[in-house]
Amino acid sequence: xxxxxxxxxxxxxxxxxxxxxxxxxxxxxxxxxxxxxxxxxxxxxxxxxxxxxxxxxxxxxxxxxxxxxxxxxxxxxxxxxxxxxxxxxxxxxxxxxxxxxxxxxxxxxxxxxxxxxxxxxxxxxxxxxxxxxxxxxxxxxxxxxxxxxxxxxxxxxxxxxxxxxxxxxxxxxxxxxxxxxxxxxxxxxxxxxxxxxxxxxxxxxxxxxxxxxxxxxxxxxxxxxxxxxxxxxxxxxxxxxxxxxxxxxxxxxxxxxxxxxxxxxxxxxxxxxxxxxxxxxxxxxxxxxxxxxxxxxxxxxxxxxxxxxxxxxxxxxxxxxxxxxxxxxxxxxxxxxxxxxxxxxxxxxxxxxxxxxxxxxxxxxxxxxxxxxxxxxxx
Ligand SMILES: [Zn+2]
Numbered sequence: 272x273x274x275x276x277x278x279x280x281x282x283x284x285x286x287x288x289x290x291x292x293x294x295x296x297x298x299x300x301x302x303x304x305x306x307x308x309x310x311x312x313x314x315x316x317x318x319x320x321x322x323x324x325x326x327x328x329x330x331x332x333x334x335x336x337x338x339x340x341x342x343x344x345x346x347x348x349x350x351x352x353x354x355x356x357x358x359x360x361x362x363x364x365x366x367x368x369x370x371x372x373x374x375x376x377x378x379x380x381x382x383x384x385x386x387x388x389x390x391x392x393x394x395x396x397x398x399x400x401x402x403x404x405x406x407x408x409x410x411x412x413x414x415x416x417x418x419x420x421x422x423x424x425x426x427x428x429x430x431x432x433x434x435x436x437x438x439x440x441x442x443x444x445x446x447x448x449x450x451x452x453x454x455x456x457x458x459x460x461x462x463x464x465x466x467x468x469x470x471x472x473x474x475x476x477x478x479x480x481x482x483x484x485x486x487x488x489x490x491x492x493x494x495x496x497x498x499x500x501x502x503x504x505x506x507x508x509x510x511x512x513x514x515x516x517x518x519x520x521x522x523x524x525x526x527x528x529x530x531x532x533x534x535x536x537x538x539x540x541x542x543x544x545x546x547x548x549x550x551x552x553x554x555x556x557x558x559x560x561x562x563x564x565x566x567x568x569x570x571x572x573x574x575x576x577x578x579x580x581x582x583x584x585x586x587x588x589x590x591x592x593x594x595x596x597x598x599x600x601x602x603x604x605x606x607x608x609x610x611x612x613x614x615x616x617x618x619x620x621x622x623x624x625x626x627x628x629x630x631x632x633x634x635x636x637x638x639x640x641x642x643x644x645x646x647x648x649x650x
Contacts, residue, residue, distance in 0.1 A: 272600050272601065272602065272603060272623075273600070273601040273607075273613060274598050274599075274600055274601075275334065275598060275599055275600070275601050275613070275622075276576070276580040276581065276594040276595055276597070276598050277334065277335070277336025277337070277580065277584075277593070277594045277595075277596070277597025277598055277599060278333070278334045278335045278336060278549040278579050278580060278583070278594075278599075279335070279336065279337050279339075279538065279539075279549075279579065279580060279581075279582075279583020279584045279586070279587060279594065280330055280335045280337070280338045280339065280539070280540055280541050280547075280549060280583070281339040281488065281509075281511045281538040281539060281540045281583045281586055281587060282339055282341055282452070282488075282490050282511045282513050282538075282539075282540025282541070282542050283326075283330075283338050283339060283340050283341065283540060283541055283542065283544060284340075284341055284342075284542065284543060284544070285319070285322060285323040285326045285327065285340060285363060285366070285544070286310060286311065286314055286319060286322055286323075286344065286646075287307060287310075287542070287543040287544050287545075288322060288325075288326040288329075288544040288639070288643070289310050289322060289642075289643045289646045289647065290306065290307060290310060290543065290545075291544060291545055291546075291643075292545075299521065300457075300458050300520045300521060300522065301460075303520055307543075308392070308393045308394075309393075309650050310646060310647075310650060311344055311393050311396065312348065312392075312393040312396075312650075313646060313649035313650055314344060314359075314646065315347075316353065316358045316359050316361075316362040317362075318642070318645060318646055318649075319344065319359055319362050319363070320362035320363075320365060320366050321638070321641070321642040321645070322639075322642040322643065322646065323362065323363050323366035323367070324366040324369050324370060324638065324642075325635060325638035325639040325641075325642045326366075326544060326547075326639070327366050327367050327369075327370045327372045327374075328370045328628065328630050328635040328638065329547050329635055329639065330370075330372060330541075330547055331370050331371065331372055331625055331628050332619070332622065332624055332625075332628070332632055332635060333547050333548055333549065333619035333622055334549070334599040334619065334622035334625075335372065335547070335549060336372070336373060336584075336593070336594065336597030336599075337372065337373035337374070337375065337583070337584055337587055337589055337593070337597070338367065338372055338373070338374050338375070339374075339375045339377055339425075339450070339452065339488075339511075339540065339586070339587045340363050340367075340374055340375070340376055340377060341377045341379055341427055341452060341454075341490070342359070342360055342363055342376055342377060342378055342379055342427075343379035343380075343381045343397045343427075343429055344359055344396055344397065345357075345359055345360070345378075345396065345397060345398075345399065345408070346359075346395070346396045346397075346398075346399075347396065348396060349395060350390075350395030350396055350398060356408050356411075357408060357411065357412045357415075360376055360378060360412055361412075363376060364376055364416070364422055367421075367422075368421065368422075369629070370628060370629065370630070371625070371627050371628060371629075373421045373422070373423075373587075373589060373593070373597075374421070374422055374423070375422075375423040375424075375425050375450060375587035375588055375589070376412070376416075376422065376423070376424050376425070377425045377426065377427040377450065377452045378405075378408075378409045378412060378424060378425070378426060378427065379397075379427035379428070379429050380399070380402055380405045380426070380427065380428055380429060380433070380434050380438075380442045381394065381397035381398055381429040381433045381434070382398050382399070382400070382401065382402065382405070382433060382434050382435060382438065383398075383432065383433055383434065383435055384432075384433075385432045385464060386432060386435075386464055386465070386467075386468035386469070387468065397429070397433075401438060402434065402438035402439075402441035402442050402445075403441060405442065405445075406441060406442070406445040409424065409426060409445060409446065410445070410446075412424050413446060413449070423449065423450065423587060423588035423589065424446070424449060425446060425449045425450035425451065425452065425587070425588060426442055426443075426445050426446045426449060426450070426451050426452075427442075427451065427452040427453060428442050428443070428451070428452075428453040428454075428477070428482065429453075429454060430453065430454040430455070430457075430461060430473070431455075431461070431465050431469075431473040431476050431477065432461060432464060432465070436469055436476060436479075436480070439476070439477060439479075439480035439482060440480040440481055440482075443477075443480050443481050443482040444481065448486075449486070449588055450486055450487075450488065450586060450587055450588045451482065451484075451486055451487045451488070452487070452488040452490055452511070453477060453482065453487070453488070453489060453490065454490045454491060455473050455474060455477070455489040455490060455491060455492050455495075456472070456473050456474065456491065456492060456493055456494040456495055456499070457490075457491040457493055457494075457517075457520075457522050458493075458494070458522060459494050459523075461473060461494075462494055472495075472496055472498070472499055473499075474489070474495065474496075474498075474499035474502050474503065475498065475499065475502070478502050483502060483503065483506035483508050484506055484508070485506065485507045485508065486588075487506065487508045487509065488508065488509040488510070488511050488538065488586050489503055489508055489509070489510050489511070489535075490511045490513070490540070490542075491511070491512070491513065491517065491522065491525060492510045492511075492512070492525050492526075492530060492535075493517060493522050493523045493524070493525040494523060494525075495525070495526060495530075500526060500529050500530055500533050500535075501533055503530060503533065503534075503535045504530065504532075504533025504534035504535045505533070505534060506534075506535075507534050507535065507536065508535055508536070509535065509536045509537070509538050509582070509586040510525070510527070510530045510535045510536070510537055510538070511537075511538045511539065511540050511586070512525055512527055512537060512538075512539055512540075512552070512556055513539070513540040513541065513542035513543075513552065514539075514551075514552055514555030514556055514559055515541065515542075515545055515546050515548070515551055515552060515555060516540075516541070516542035516543040516545055517542075518555070518559075519543065519545045520543070524559045524560075524562070524563050527556050527559075527560060527569075527570070528560055528564075528569045528570070531574075536578075536582050536586070537556065537574070537575075537578040537582065538578055538579075538582050538583045538586045539552040539553055539556070539578055539579050539583065540552070546619075547619060548618055548619035549579045549619070550579075550613075550614060550617040550618055550619065550621075551618065551619075552579070553575040553576070553578065553579045553614060554575070554614065554615060556570055556575060556578075557569060557570040557575065572612045572614040572615065575614055576614055580594040581594045599622050599623065599625060600622070600623040601613055601617060601621050601622060601623070602621050602622075602623055604620075604621045606618065606621060607621055
């Protein structure tokens with residue numbers, strides 16, 4: 272039995288769990304996104320809550336103590352606000368509390384389908400109309416949870432394609448002491464569109480808006496220029512890599528070592544929740560680097576463990592020491608027998624179920640089947 276600090280899952284979309292292990296066809300990231308939108312279209316606060324409880328319980332079984340939930344499904348099917356305009360955010364916070372998972376609810380601003388293109392279809396559910404209206408709703412949510420020791424409300428810019436350039440600064444400065452997260456350069460098309468519309472890379476455009484500070488996380492950070500890497504490093508920003516999702520969605524391999532060497536801090540996320548296993552995410556950073564570079568040992572286990580634990584907690588607005596308070600136990604499994612450095616071999620299944628989780632693992636599987644099934648019945 273080995274004690275291990277609690278793991279920080281810094282980038283999650285809980286509802287994407289419904290897509291796991293289902294044939295979503297071939298094609299590009301954008302084809303996958305159409306399928307994901309079909310799921311987003313049928314969700315309501317209750318369906319979202321039930322799937323999130325089960326997904327967050329799976330995270331706790333995987334040794335995760337805190338999640339950063341990148342949340343943009345704010346409103347009803349035609350874009351009309353629910354009676355409580357924060358109903359879906361509250362559903363996610365309630366779900367995390369139900370299973371004893373700390374949560375940073377990253378309330379995400381999403382206003383446009385692309386540069387100069389208004390939201391359409393399911394994206395109307397994501398939009399508050401403009402950044403000021405988004406900020407007013409988020410300030411209300413943050414005030415409700417101010418001082419909570421298990422909830423942080425942070426801000427997020429979905430991407431440069433989803434928030435008009437003139438409104439980026441409003442989002443970046445809305446919660447000046449809270450985490451700020453943004454999807455950055457996940458796909459080459461995003462870079463090409465941004466360059467064509469603004470003459471800047473996404474990182475440079477966000478720099479003009481004052482978005483890069485030591486409380487900011489660049490999620491993915493896959494397709495970066497040399498100048499982008501310098502910008503993120505100089506800001507000592509976090510770079511949240513989600514390697515299992517980035518592989519699953521054919522995104523590419525980001526420059527993790529160059530970001531680190533420039534001064535940025537690595538964190539990790541399960542993103543689309545195609546698997547929930549922070550050991551797999553951490554290991555894949557080094558393995559992808561090996562495949563790209565042809566050499567081994569760019570990332571040491573100690574640095575990857577720091578990324579998966581203390582750095583992650585800090586990037587989500589929680590004290591890094593809470594990773595120790597949330598420590599879990601690794602079993603004496605066949606997989607880990609004889610291994611002196613568990614990170615290179617462990618899986619989520621090697622984590623002993625936390626004592627304070629109110630569900631057995633078998634019950635979580637039933638909850639997941641039921642929640643996923645209820646959603647697909649409506650798609
Ligand atoms: Zn994401």
